[in-house]
Amino acid sequence: MKIFGANELLEDVFEKNLCIGCGACTYLCPYFRSYRGRTAILFPCNLTQGRCWAYCPKVEVDLDDLSKGFFGRSYEADPLGFHRSVKISKAGRQVSEGTFQAGGTVSALMSFALSKGYISAAALTDREGLRPVPRLVQSPDDILRCSSSKYTASPTLSALNQAINEGHNQIGVVGTPCQVLAIAQMRSNPMGDKDFSDPVSLVVGLFCTWAVDFREFDAFISERIEGSRITKVDIPPPPAEIMEVYTDNGKIEIPLDEIRELVPDIALRTTFMVGFPSDSEDKFRLLYDFCREMEFDHLGVFTYCQEEGTGAYRYGDPIPQELKEDFKRRLMELQASISSNKNKAMVGNVRDVLIEGRREGDSYPYWGRLSIQAPEVDGVVFISEGESHPGEFVPVRIEEGYPYDLVGRICSLAK
Ligand SMILES: Cc1cc2nc3c(=O)[nH]c(=O)nc-3n(C[C@H](O)[C@H](O)[C@H](O)COP(=O)(O)OP(=O)(O)OC[C@H]3O[C@@H](n4cnc5c(N)ncnc54)[C@H](O)[C@@H]3O)c2cc1C
Ligand code: SF4
Ligand code: SF4
Known part of the structure; x- marks a missing residue:
């Protein structure tokens, strides 16, 4: 995989509004930092290659390469990933004091790994009010304090970088799928360091379909809850269609439709x-x-x-x-x-399209997908005009909308 530096990261990820604030590029050097849910570069960096690019899950990632490196097999796009078996579990009595999200298996696993010496520290996500706060923890009590889901994008991996900077070499991490992808990139030694040894011993990936922007969520909730301390946020399984916010003064319920408006480009x-x-x-x-x-x-x-x-x-x-x-x-x-x-309703919009195939001699020379179109089951975007190649993301102006498919032409405008 070709590796670039901070300037390309700014161009390909920040300017395209793709940054999910995972924290993988922060605390690697003095340049990138997270602040209140956003990642920013403090000073320009002109290195042509860097870890910030190499670890970012939002640049072009070669999943096949990673899959072969970790599992010895080609990437198969199985939604569950490679797995040996599926189990249902919940935390036992030894860790029963946390405000768990859904049974506490994740906290119990981390706690067990720490007590057995499989890990020396864990990079987790605590909360201050609604704000997710990365924490490097080294005690079972602190692991429990970080339990429960924060439904906002979190720079959790800055705690992992902090652990590496402090010399830990048996680290546990809990992360969302994008964060786990960044961790996989870090662990694959993309910079080819000669003295590299994998600092991560345990990764627990969370199932995640969306997370909201902290600042918007904070403003939204502040209007509805005044002066109460938030202790937990939960989204019960369908058909409930609500978000439950637990506070010192009781629970409030917010219809999910109102929350969905905070998630850009979400598709159901x-x-x-x-x-x-x-x-x-x-x-x-x-x-x-x-x-x-x-x-x-x-x-x-x-x-x-x-x-x-x-x-x-x-x-x-x-x-x-x-x-x-x-x-x-x-x-x-x-x-x-x-x-x-x-x-x-999409006609006239410019949307990023991943070009999937070429149709020789057809009046629509290419076809591709929006991020809201699942492969093979949903509709596609047929491209009437413009040059590209499969695998490339291109801005497309949507010109026709049908029950399943869209038609558009490649244009030079970004979204
Ligand atoms: C943003 C987000 C969206 C999710 N969406 C779904 C969903 O749609 N459907 C579903 O079934 N499950 C979803 N989950 C997973 C679910 O909420 C629980 O995390 C999971 O079931 C584990 O429960 P637990 O009781 O074992 O975790 P606990 O023992 O309570 O531990 C939770 C762990 O999650 C970590 N964590 C909390 N917030 C974040 C965050 N923002 N980023 C990274 N790590 C975090 C904490 O460090 C802690 O270690 C989501 C989780 C998150 C964070
Ligand atoms: S290239 Fe290296 S020094 Fe420059 S911003 Fe990225 S990680 Fe930091
Ligand atoms: S590594 Fe994470 S925080 Fe940094 S640019 Fe990429 S997505 Fe954003």
Whole structure:
């Protein structure tokens, strides 16, 4: 992978508004620092290659290379990553005092690793009010103090850099997927240091679909909660559709729709199964109304199929196939009109598109995807004009919107 320096990082990540404030580029040198949820460069640096670029998860990252280095296998884009098995767990009594987010497994793992000497310190995320604060901790009590999720982008990896600067060489880290990607880059010794030894002994990655900008979230919450100390923020599983904010003075509930407005370019997609043995017209109607109200950006629907070895096998397959197909058709028609309106609303916007393929001799010479279009299941953007090549991000002015796909031309304007 070609490595560049701070100037290219500013151009490719900051100026394109891609920085997620992970902290990987901070405290490597005197130049990059985090302040109240944002990362900034304090002085210009003219080195042509640097760790700031090499560790950043938002530059072009060769996932295949990383995957081969860590797992000895090509990258397979499995949403769960390579895994041996899936377990359900929660913390045991020895660590039962924390304000855990969802059972405390993460804090328990870190605590166990510290007590057994597998790690000498952990880079975690504490909170001051709503602000996530990176912490380098060395005691089980401090690990528990950092428990619970802060749903804001956090410069947690500055604590990892701090640990490395202090000479720790058995560090534990908890991070979101982008942060874990940055850690993988650090651990792959991208600068080719001769005396490199991997300073990280344990990485716990969190499932994460979005995080909000701290400053906007802080302003939003301050209007609703005055003078109370926030102790925990939670998003209970669907269909709750709320964010719960726990304070010294009780709990308040905020509809998720209001929070979503703080997340730029968020897209909601899901897939439903229709025709399950207990389905009925009334139940289908509930689902239909829910989808109409939610206005998902992308929706997939498939019909139930009785499969031997599944828990539902014993319920038989009482819904006629024609009715299952009818449920599916009605939902897909509803979604087509929702998607069509959303896609038409994008006409005139300039959006970053990842070029995925070339269509020789076609009136649309390329096709690609927006960040809100999942590969293979959602629509695509057909490019009518402009030059590019697969793998490149290009600004595209959207000119036509259809139920599934968009049409646009490559332009020179950034977003
Ligand atoms: C921004 C964010 C979004 C998430 N979105 C989802 C989701 O959509 N669906 C889902 O099932 N789970 C999501 N999670 C994961 C979930 O909230 C819990 O973290 C996870 O289930 C572990 O629970 P626990 O009780 O074992 O963690 P705990 O024992 O409570 O420990 C939580 C750990 O998370 C770390 N942490 C907290 N906030 C951050 C942060 N902003 N960045 C990096 N590390 C942090 C802390 O250092 C602590 O070690 C998200 C987490 C985060 C931070
Ligand atoms: S190139 Fe090196 S010295 Fe310059 S900002 Fe990046 S990490 Fe710091
Ligand atoms: S390393 Fe993290 S904080 Fe630094 S520019 Fe990249 S995304 Fe932003």
